[in-house]
Amino acid sequence: NITLKYGAERIGKRTDQPMQDWRNYGLGQFIHWGVYAIPGGHWNGKYYAGAAEWIRSWEGMPNEAYDNLYKEFNPKNFNANAWAKQAKELGAKYVIITTKHHDGFCLWPSEYTDYTIANTPYKKDIIGALVEAYDKQGIDVYLYFSIIDWNHFGYKSKLVTDKDRTDYEVFKEFTRNQLIELLTRYPETKGLWFDGTWDAAWKEQASYVYDLDKELREMIPGLIIGSRFRPDDYGNRHFDANGNMMGDYEQGWERKMPNTIEEVHGNDWDCVMTIPENQWGYHSDWRGHVKTSNELIEMLVKAVALDGNFVLNFGPDGLGTIRKEETKLAKQVGEWMKVNSTAIYNCGYLDWEKQDWGYFTTNRITQEKYMVVFNQPISGVYTVKTKKGVSIEKAYLLDNPGLELSIEKTYNNEFLIQYNPENHPEEPFVMVIETNKDQNNSDNQYLQPK
Numbered sequence: 001n002i003t004l005k006y007g008a009e010r011i012g013k014r015t016d017q018p019m020q021d022w023r024n025y026g027l028g029q030f031i032h033w034g035v036y037a038i039p040g041g042h043w044n045g046k047y048y049a050g051a052a053e054w055i056r057s058w059e060g061m062p063n064e065a066y067d068n069l070y071k072e073f074n075p076k077n078f079n080a081n082a083w084a085k086q087a088k089e090l091g092a093k094y095v096i097i098t099t100k101h102h103d104g105f106c107l108w109p110s111e112y113t114d115y116t117i118a119n120t121p122y123k124k125d126i127i128g129a130l131v132e133a134y135d136k137q138g139i140d141v142y143l144y145f146s147i148i149d150w151n152h153f154g155y156k157s158k159l160v161t162d163k164d165r166t167d168y169e170v171f172k173e174f175t176r177n178q179l180i181e182l183l184t185r186y187p188e189t190k191g192l193w194f195d196g197t198w199d200a201a202w203k204e205q206a207s208y209v210y211d212l213d214k215e216l217r218e219m220i221p222g223l224i225i226g227s228r229f230r231p232d233d234y235g236n237r238h239f240d241a242n243g244n245m246m247g248d249y250e251q252g253w254e255r256k257m258p259n260t261i262e263e264v265h266g267n268d269w270d271c272v273m274t275i276p277e278n279q280w281g282y283h284s285d286w287r288g289h290v291k292t293s294n295e296l297i298e299m300l301v302k303a304v305a306l307d308g309n310f311v312l313n314f315g316p317d318g319l320g321t322i323r324k325e326e327t328k329l330a331k332q333v334g335e336w337m338k339v340n341s342t343a344i345y346n347c348g349y350l351d352w353e354k355q356d357w358g359y360f361t362t363n364r365i366t367q368e369k370y371m372v373v374f375n376q377p378i379s380g381v382y383t384v385k386t387k388k389g390v391s392i393e394k395a396y397l398l399d400n401p402g403l404e405l406s407i408e409k410t411y412n413n414e415f416l417i418q419y420n421p422e423n424h425p426e427e428p429f430v431m432v433i434e435t436n437k438d439q440n441n442s443d444n445q446y447l448q449p450k
């Protein structure tokens with residue numbers, strides 16, 4: 001064990017209520033919006049193949065041209081309540097909103113820079129409008145904040161000269177001021193989702209970030225900050241030199257997911273996911289694979305089944321409209337959630353052996369168990385291997401509790417649930433299973449009250 005001054009502040013999961021609420025969200029919405037939505041992945045008639053929110057870094061985009069885009073930012077279609085309503089229908093329990101991406105443009109009227117929404121034709125506080133609208137829908141608000149800030153003279157990716165260092169000190173204080181400003185203006189904020197913390201310059205700032213982390217957490221009790229913020233004494237991120245996670249949940253699963261519970265190391269985690277292969281900000285020409293609702297639902301269920309949250313990204317266009325493909329998917333996933341969210345909200349990992357037909361989830365409060373089916377077996381036989389002494393007593397479809405499914409128990413304590421629907425289901429479906437150990441198994445007279 002290596003002695004660290006700035007390593008993990010805790011081993012194991014946070015157990016306070018705000019973190020339990022976070023753990024039980026299941027589904028979140030990411031919003032990437034900013035001046036990058038104006039070019040939408042094109043400039044001078046040329047297509048930009050990278051992520052649209054990174055277009056400023058493209059050699060086809062002159063910095064001068066990009067840095068003046070804010071002067072035409074006037075999203076006349078922007079309607080915070082419409083976005084929040086759509087998120088409610090999607091079934092998102094929380095939202096992560098970009099306050100400032102790597103380009104440094106602030107969607108709130110920050111007093112620490114002129115590069116903000118206040119100096120656009122639109123003028124009004126976008127973050128304030130969104131915080132209020134999502135709050136009204138009962139959706140918890142988290143703020144995304146990029147440490148990288150291409151607009152600030154003091155931002156450096158690495159510190160070489162003395163001047164770099166003195167400039168960077170100014171940048172560090174600017175960063176601290178903006179974060180305090182955000183939590184002061186929007187005290188409803190439940191957490192911060194940091195990004196752009198991979199630079200060498202930042203990885204040298206263990207003690208500054210440790211102090212800033214503490215200061216921010218003191219401003220809002222229960223504030224939730226993930227593993228993408230602090231570097232340890234040696235510049236390690238996410239996990240310190242002893243392999244312990246820094247922060248309240250792992251933020252490494254960006255457009256990718258774990259496959260086994262072991263890969264999750266007993267930590268809380270989120271997977272942030274784009275609908276196209278790699279576009280967070282608005283790109284008017286999505287190329288490559290665009291995920292379908294069933295693909296996104298399977299990712300969501302897989303995340304919950306492995307004790308994580310799934311955060312689906314939306315990138316509104318330069319006028320503030322959420323594009324039709326995203327609106328369609330929000331509707332499709334939302335319709336599925338209306339019927340099946342019982343297997344998502346407040347649910348997590350069940351330590352039974354994963355089967356080919358899909359995923360187990362279990363409600364952390366009621367212990368109710370679910371089988372979310374993606375691969376219907378030709379045989380109509382759903383194998384379930386429980387733990388020693390646990391037998392399945394009842395199985396039925398979540399959306400048809402009256403139709404009990406037949407269960408066979410084999411000699412080596414496997415349970416075979418038989419289900420042959422007349423027609424092939426068009427979407428994933430959920431089976432509820434009750435065991436001899438379940439509290440909510442009303443007809444089990446042997447159950448000793450706890």
Ligand SMILES: COc1ccc([C@H]2[C@H](O)[C@H](O)[C@H](C)N2C)cc1
Pocket residue numbers: 051053054195254272280
């Ligand atoms: C592969 O290098 C990356 C990938 C994604 C990112 C940024 C995206 O712009 C988006 O904000 C995502 C959440 N973040 C990790 C940065 C660097």
